[in-house]
Structure formats: structure tokens, C-alpha cells
Amino acid sequence: MNVAVCVKQIPDPAGExxxxxxxxxxxxxxxLMMDDSDAYGVxxxxxxxxxxxxxxxxxxxxxPNGETSGLRTALAMGAERAVLVSDxxxxxxxxxxxxxxxxxxxxxxxxxxxxxxxxxxxxxxxTMPVQLAELLGWPSVSFAKQVSVAxxxxxxxxxxEAGYDEVTCPLPAVVTVTAGVVEPRYPSFKGIMAAxxxxxxxxxxxxxxxxxxxxxxxxxxQEVVSxxxxxxxxxxxxxxxxxxxxxxxxxxxEQVKVL
Amino acid sequence: MDKVWVLAEQSAGSPSAIALELLSKARDLxxxxxxxxxxxGGQLAAATxxxxxxxxxxxxxxxxxxxxGPKLAAAIAxxxxxxxxxxxxxxxxxxxxxxxxxxxxxxxDRPLLTNVVGLAKEDDSxxxxxxxxxxxxxxxxxxxxxxxxxxxxxxxxxxxxPSSSGVPETAALDLPDAGATDAxxxxxxxxxxxxxxxxxxxxxxxxxxxxxxxxxxxxxIEELAKLLKGAAGASRAIVDAGWVPYSHQVGQTxxxxxxxxxxxxxxxxxxxxxxxxxxxxxxxxxxxDQDAPIFSIADLxxxxxxxxxxxxxxxxxxxxx
Ligand SMILES: Cc1cc2nc3c(=O)[nH]c(=O)nc-3n(C[C@H](O)[C@H](O)[C@H](O)COP(=O)(O)OP(=O)(O)OC[C@H]3O[C@@H](n4cnc5c(N)ncnc54)[C@H](O)[C@@H]3O)c2cc1C
Numbered sequence: 001m002n003v004a005v006c007v008k009q010i011p012d013p014a015g016e017x018x019x020x021x022x023x024x025x026x027x028x029x030x031x032l033m034m035d036d037s038d039a040y041g042v043x044x045x046x047x048x049x050x051x052x053x054x055x056x057x058x059x060x061x062x063x064p065n066g067e068t069s070g071l072r073t074a075l076a077m078g079a080e081r082a083v084l085v086s087d088x089x090x091x092x093x094x095x096x097x098x099x100x101x102x103x104x105x106x107x108x109x110x111x112x113x114x115x116x117x118x119x120x121x122x123x124x125x126x127t128m129p130v131q132l133a134e135l136l137g138w139p140s141v142s143f144a145k146q147v148s149v150a151x152x153x154x155x156x157x158x159x160x161e162a163g164y165d166e167v168t169c170p171l172p173a174v175v176t177v178t179a180g181v182v183e184p185r186y187p188s189f190k191g192i193m194a195a196x197x198x199x200x201x202x203x204x205x206x207x208x209x210x211x212x213x214x215x216x217x218x219x220x221x222q223e224v225v226s227x228x229x230x231x232x233x234x235x236x237x238x239x240x241x242x243x244x245x246x247x248x249x250x251x252x253x254e255q256v257k258v259l
Numbered sequence: 260m261d262k263v264w265v266l267a268e269q270s271a272g273s274p275s276a277i278a279l280e281l282l283s284k285a286r287d288l289x290x291x292x293x294x295x296x297x298x299x300g301g302q303l304a305a306a307t308x309x310x311x312x313x314x315x316x317x318x319x320x321x322x323x324x325x326x327x328g329p330k331l332a333a334a335i336a337x338x339x340x341x342x343x344x345x346x347x348x349x350x351x352x353x354x355x356x357x358x359x360x361x362x363x364x365x366x367x368d369r370p371l372l373t374n375v376v377g378l379a380k381e382d383d384s385x386x387x388x389x390x391x392x393x394x395x396x397x398x399x400x401x402x403x404x405x406x407x408x409x410x411x412x413x414x415x416x417x418x419x420x421p422s423s424s425g426v427p428e429t430a431a432l433d434l435p436d437a438g439a440t441d442a443x444x445x446x447x448x449x450x451x452x453x454x455x456x457x458x459x460x461x462x463x464x465x466x467x468x469x470x471x472x473x474x475x476x477x478x479x480i481e482e483l484a485k486l487l488k489g490a491a492g493a494s495r496a497i498v499d500a501g502w503v504p505y506s507h508q509v510g511q512t513x514x515x516x517x518x519x520x521x522x523x524x525x526x527x528x529x530x531x532x533x534x535x536x537x538x539x540x541x542x543x544x545x546x547x548d549q550d551a552p553i554f555s556i557a558d559l560x561x562x563x564x565x566x567x568x569x570x571x572x573x574x575x576x577x578x579x580x
Contacts, residue, residue, distance in 0.1 A: 017392055024398070094370050095361075124511065125373045126352070127411070130328060130361035139329065139442040143354055145505070159505055160354055163451035167326065169443035179512075180499050221370050221404030225386055230397045233537060233556040238549070241563025246572035249522075249543060250579070252559045256541050258463050258487060258520050259579065 001052035001149065003045040004111035005079065006102060006129065007059045008035040009070030010122040017122075023217065024224035025092055026122055032063065034070035037117035039184035040177045042074045045115050047182060048149050055112075056080040060105045062098055064091040068200050075195035076187030082198070083109060087205040092217030095123075099131035101215060104208035106136060113154060114174045118143055133174035140174040141167050144181055260346035260383065263289040264407075265313070266331070266359055267296045268351060272303030274311075276460060277351035279419035281412060282311040285349055286422060288380055291315075293345070295338075295432060297322055297331060302429065309427035311419065317432040328358030329440035335359070336366045337435050344407045347385055349378075352413045360411045362440070371409035372400060376416045385410070393530020394537055414459055415517045415538065451504055456490050458507065463489025464518045464536070466509055467497060470525020470546060470565055474502035479569040480524060486576045492516065492536075494526045510535035525565045528553025545569070 009032035011017060018027045045057040059074050059082035071082045085101050093101070106114060114133075119126035133140035145164060146157035154175060156167045169175075187195070205212060213219060239248050253259040263285040267278035278294070285292040294313035296304055301318035308316050319334055335348070344367075350360040352373060364371045377388030377397075385408060389398045402408040458464065465487065467480040477497070484491040492514070493507040509516055511531040521539035526532060528544070528551055536542070537556060544557040547564050554560040561568060 019398075095373075096364055096368075096370050099365065119512065125371075126357055127361035127364065127371060127373060130358050131365040134329075134332070134362040134365035134440060137439055139440055140358070141326070141443050142328075142358055158354075160448070161506075163449040163504075163506070165445045165449070166447040167443050167445050173443065178505065179495070180501070180505070222372060222400055222402050225399040225401055227391075227396055227398045230390065230395055232395075233542075235555050236558035236560065238554060238557075238560040238562065240549070241561055241568055243567075245545075245561040245563050245568050246575050249545075249559065249561065249568075249572055250575050252541075252543060253487070253520065253576075256520055258489075259576065 001049060001055040002058065002111045003049055003055065003113045003115060004058045004060050004106060004109050005038065005041045005045045006114065006116035007038045007042065007061045007071060007074050008120045009033065009061060009063050009067050010035045010120065013121050019227060023092060024227055028064065032067045032070050034073040035117065035121045037121050037179060040179055040181050041115040041117055042077050042079060043182045043184040044147055044177055046078045048147065052149060058083065058109050058111060060102055060109065062090060062101050064088060066202060071200055072195045073187060075198045076191040077185055078191060082200045083203065084200055085203045085208065089205050089212045089216050092220055093215050094220035094222060095125040095128040096131055097215040097219040099128050099135055100210060101208065102132050103135040104210055112171045116174065116176050118176045118178055129174050129176045138172055138174055139169050141169050142176045144175050144177045147175060147177065147181060260289045262291040262293065262345040264345045264348045265292065265294050266350045266356060267294040267308050268353060268355060269296050269298060269300060269304035272300035274304050274307050275351065276419060277353065277414045279311045280417040281349045281351060282308060282313055283420045284378055284417040286312040288385065289346060293317065295335060297327060305427055305429050309424060310421045312422045312424055313427045314424065315428045315430065317430050319432040319434055324444045325441050326358065326443050326445065327355040328362045329437040330434050331359045332362030332366050333435045333437040334432050335363055338432065339367065339407065346406055347408045347410060350409065350411050352411050357411060360409050364409050369407060369409055370402065371411055373411035375410050375412040378410060390534060394534045413515055415515045451506060455485060455488065458490040458492055459514045459516050461490035462519045463487040464492045464516050465489055465522045465524065466492035466494065466526060467524050468494035468526030469496040471497070477502055479573065483569060483573050486573065489518065494532050523553050524569060526553055527551050
């Protein structure tokens with residue numbers, strides 16, 4: 001069984017994030033890293049392929065510059081190879097544009113299953129994988145808490161408002177996984193060394209037969225009107241507990257009339 | 260804008276809170292507000308949807324063992340073709356709402372804007388608001404291409420207010436065959452036991468974080484929440500650790516809550532957590548680190564050990580009643 005995993009390379013979320021002054025898109029200069037949220041999909045894919053007794057885990061990524069450092073992390077975890085669509089025309093792409101690009105990649109890779117995170121850490125639009133499924137004409141199951149594959153179908157425990165649903169879906173399909181679906185492994189030293197020589201195929205938008213107007217800022221058909229400072233909440237009273245802080249809390253709860 | 264559609268989720272005849280919030284907002288945006296609903300009880304829900312502003316309710320009925328995304332996206336696309344597309348389609352940022360919006364976007368080849376927390380008419384376009392960088396900044400955006408624009412809105416962004424409108428017209432919504440996209444089937448549904456009010460509707464939310472030290476100590480959070488007739492919430496750290504189910508998570512990737520009081524216990528106050536609870540009227544925080552970021556937004560901050568403060572607080576609340 002072959003599994004393709006969507007892996008996003010993002011600026012360090014713990015660092016200082018900023019928007020470009022003109023287009024108000026996230027500054028993506030410098031070194032990018034693998035989105036932590038994608039580690040779950042990579043790990044899940046590795047485990048499913050192992051359980052199936054063979055197959056490849058292929059990474060799919062899209063980035064405006066030829067960045068591969070995030071992909072190397074996932075290759076070091078054990079993925080076989082990666083396909084990176086990298087093209088200046090992709091700058092400013094929205095979720096639908098990204099889905100169009102990745103749909104073209106899926107058609108080349110022909111996996112049995114596509115895994116992705118429920119949302120990325122930097123943009124968190126949260127719709128790309130299901131848009132991808134619709135463009136492919138595939139079924140999808142979002143918010144997986146548990147995933148297994150048997151008899152040509154993927155079985156998913158899907159998070160719901162009330163609890164969870166048990167869902168069965170024939171392959172090929174797209175599944176989005178939540179954090180906690182599996183515990184991602186850390187790349188071993190051996191894995192990191194091996195990742196250096198693994199293949200990262202680089203494609204342009206035209207290699208995929210996609211028109212430039214479908215992707216990037218033009219394809220996104222949306223614009224940022226303004227970015228403003230939000231109203232900040234002020235800090236209130238701070239007390240240090242001397243064994244009686246619960247009384248102060250109790251008085252506060254009475255004051256705001258929930259007691 | 261003449262017409263706005265709202266995807267109105269409901270359960271056994273009760274519309275979800277966000278459906279009513281979206282309808283209330285839609286009344287500001289267009290003359291004609293129409294709701295699209297589905298699931299057993301849609302007919303029953305229609306009256307309430309009408310009270311909140313829907314002049315017409317399209318009911319797709321029970322979806323059986325299908326997931327909502329593929330069938331509803333196909334049905335809404337077909338409705339747009341037969342009835343004329345509205346200026347905007349409003350969808351709640353819920354598990355199912357996201358799936359419907361995503362599939363509809365791909366089907367109609369229209370972009371979508373998600374994580375919307377504000378929506379206003381400016382000239383003839385709709386301008387959205389998004390809380391970014393841990394809600395320290397507000398970004399406004401709009402669509403530049405042909406409609407309908409698809410807006411995926413976070414819960415609690417708008418107040419739900421009934422209107423004086425009458426009984427809505429109802430119509431059955433045909434569900435076209437969604438082919439292979441509809442191949443995923445629900446084999447079983449499990450509801451987690453939950454007492455008291457829903458997390459995102461409770462007037463009091465007591466949340467616990469990693470500072471509780473262990474899963475067992477979450478019982479303190481539950482007990483206090485129960486005594487205050489509130490709901491128990493959690494930071495992602497303890498959800499990922501498996502101490503509590505995901506449905507308890509507050510924050511960017513969890514629920515948005517706006518209770519009268521939010522009590523954060525052993526939670527540091529990461530931006531992704533604060534995004535989900537900053538809208539609370541009052542915030543109380545208990546943390547042993549006086550420099551914890553949560554104190555910067557707390558109305559009452561207690562520098563102390565949750566293991567000492569919580570048991571005493573629980574006793575004090577108990578002896579009061
Ligand atoms: C894409 C993304 C999305 C995210 N979404 C969310 C989200 O939706 N919700 C969310 O909550 N997080 C989210 N996070 C995670 C977030 O960044 C933090 O990691 C998380 O909120 C930390 O949880 P915590 O406060 O419980 O743990 P910690 O940050 O470890 O804080 C524990 C706190 O407990 C205090 N403490 C320790 N012992 C005691 C004691 N005995 N008494 C009192 N205080 C004590 C410590 O001083 C510390 O401040 C997200 C992260 C990312 C990258």
C-alpha cells in the first residue's frame with residue numbers, strides 16, 4: 001500500500017511572525033521547518049505501510065521557494081521520497097489553489113491513501129485536504145483520532161461534537177488526522193543520514209499542466225483590506241496565595257454573580 | 260446583497276447555537292435569509308430557524324449513514340444552479356461545516372475564507388475579520404472575484420437574537436448522487452457521557468492544564484465546574500497527553516468559549532489557548548509562576564499551587580450552599 005502525506009514547510013511558529021507590508025501575506029523567508037502537525041500524518045503513514053506489509057510513504061509539499069529542510073525531517077522519520085512543487089507563481093496561494101496543485105501531484109503519485117493534518121499551524125484554514133478530495137472525486141474522512149486499513153478500506157474513528165463516529169471508507173481516500181492519533185517518532189541519527197540521499201523531485205506549476213492564473217495571489221481571488229492591533233485585555237489584581245487565596249476567588253465569583 | 264444562505268446544523272429539531280448566530284448576522288447583510296438544514300428533525304428545527312430570521316428553510320432530511328460533506332455540497336451546488344446563487348454562504352466552523360464548505364468551494368470553484376470572527380457590509384462587498392497572531396491583531400479581508408463567497412465562521416462571533424419574522428416557507432432539498440465522494444459510511448456513533456452544560460454555552464468554564472500534574476487531578480476541575488454549574492475545559496497539552504478527550508479543548512484548535520467567568524488552573528496562557536477564551540467576561544487564573552502569560556489577561560490572578568488552592572476553593576464553595 002502506498003500512502004502520500006501532505007507536509008507543509010512553515011516559518012518557526014515559536015519565532016516572531018510577521019506579514020509583508022504590501023500583500024499582507026505571512027513572511028516565509030529564511031529557513032522553513034516541517035509543520036509539527038504533519039508529524040502525525042507521517043508517523044501514521046509509516047505505521048500503516050508497515051502493517052500492510054510493504055509500500056511507500058511519499059511526501060507531497062508546495063512552497064514558493066525551493067525549500068526542502070522540512071521535507072528532510074519527514075524523510076529522516078522514514079518516508080521514502082518527496083515531491084515538492086516549487087514555483088514563484090505559487091506565492092499567495094489560498095487553500096483551493098494549494099488543493100489544485102496537490103491534486104495534480106496525487107494524479108502522478110497515484111497513492112492508495114492521502115493523509116494530511118486537520119489544519120496547518122501557520123495558516124489554519126482547515127479545508128485544503130477536503131478540497132483536494134473533492135477535486136479528485138474521492139471520499140474523505142476528517143478529524144481522525146484513530147486510523148487502520150483492512151480489506152481495501154480505511155477505518156477511522158472520527159471526532160464529532162458529541163463524541164466520535166466509526167467510519168469505513170473504501171480506498172483511495174483522503175483522511176485528516178488530529179494531534180494524538182499516534183505518537184510521532186523522532187528521526188534517528190541513521191534516519192537523518194539516510195534522508196540526505198533520498199529523492200526530492202522538484203516540479204513547477206507548468207510541469208503539472210496547471211495554468212498560473214489558477215494559483216498564487218491571482219487564483220486566490222481574495223485580498224487583505226487591513227491589519228490592525230487588537231484591543232488588549234488589561235491585567236487585573238494579582239494576589240499571592242498565603243493559604244487564603246480561595247477566599248479571594250470566592251468573593252470574586254460572588255461579585256460577578258455566578259455564586 | 261439580495262440573498263444569503265446559512266448552513267444550519269441541528270440535532271433532533273434543535274438548531275445548533277452557531278446556526279442561530281449566523282442567521283442573526285445574515286439579517287444585517289441581506290433582505291432574504293435562507294437556511295439549509297439536514298438530519299432527522301429538520302422540519303421541527305424550521306420554526307426556530309424562522310424565528311432567527313430564515314424566510315425559507317431547505318431541508319435535506321436524514322442523511323442515513325453518509326457523512327454530510329459530499330451530499331450537502333452536491334445539493335447546495337445544485338440549488339445554486341436551479342434557484343440562482345446567493346451573494347454569500349455562511350457556514351459554521353464545525354467538524355461537518357468545514358467539510359461541506361471545503362467540498363462546495365471545490366465544486367463551485369470559489370475560494371473560501373475561514374476562521375471568520377467578524378463580518379460587515381462595506382460598499383457592496385462583505386469584509387471579514389480574522390483574529391491572527393494569538394488575537395493580538397485583527398486582519399480584514401474580502402473576496403475580489405465572482406460570488407458566491409463562502410464564509411466559514413467561528414462559534415460565538417455573533418450574538419444570536421430572535422427577530423419578529425414569521426413562519427418560514429419550507430422546501431425539501433434534493434440530494435443528488437454524490438458518487439464516489441460519498442463512499443465513506445458511518446458504522447457507529449458514540450456519544451461521550453457529559454454532565455452539565457455544553458462547554459461553549461456554559462456561564463462558567465473551569466479549565467485545567469499541565470500544571471495539574473496528573474490526569475487524576477482533573478477530577479478537581481470537574482468537581483469545581485459542577486459546583487459552579489459550569490463546564491470543564493482543558494488546554495491542548497493535557498488533551499494531547501490523553502488526560503481528557505479532545506471535546507474539552509479550549510483554543511485555536513479547540514472550542515471558543517465566552518463565559519461569564521473562565522477559571523484557568525495550571526495553564527500557562529499560550530497564544531493558541533488565549534485565542535479561545537479571551538472573550539470571557541471575567542478571567543481568573545491560578546498559576547504558581549508569577550510570570551505566566553495568563554496573568555496578563557486575568558482580572559484576578561492567584562500566584563499559587565493548584566493542589567493547595569483548588570481543594571480549599573471546592574470546600575469553600577460547598578460550605579457556602
Ligand atoms: C497549531 C497549534 C494549535 C494549538 N492549539 C491549541 C489550543 O487550541 N488550545 C490550547 O490550549 N493550546 C493549543 N496549542 C498549544 C499551546 O501552544 C500550548 O502548548 C498549550 O496551551 C500549553 O498548555 P498548558 O498551559 O496546559 O501547559 P504549559 O504551557 O506546560 O503550562 C503549564 C502551566 O502550569 C503551571 N503550573 C505547574 N505546576 C503548577 C501548580 N502545581 N500549580 C499551579 N500552576 C502550575 C506552570 O507554571 C505553567 O504556566 C496549540 C499549539 C499549536 C502549535
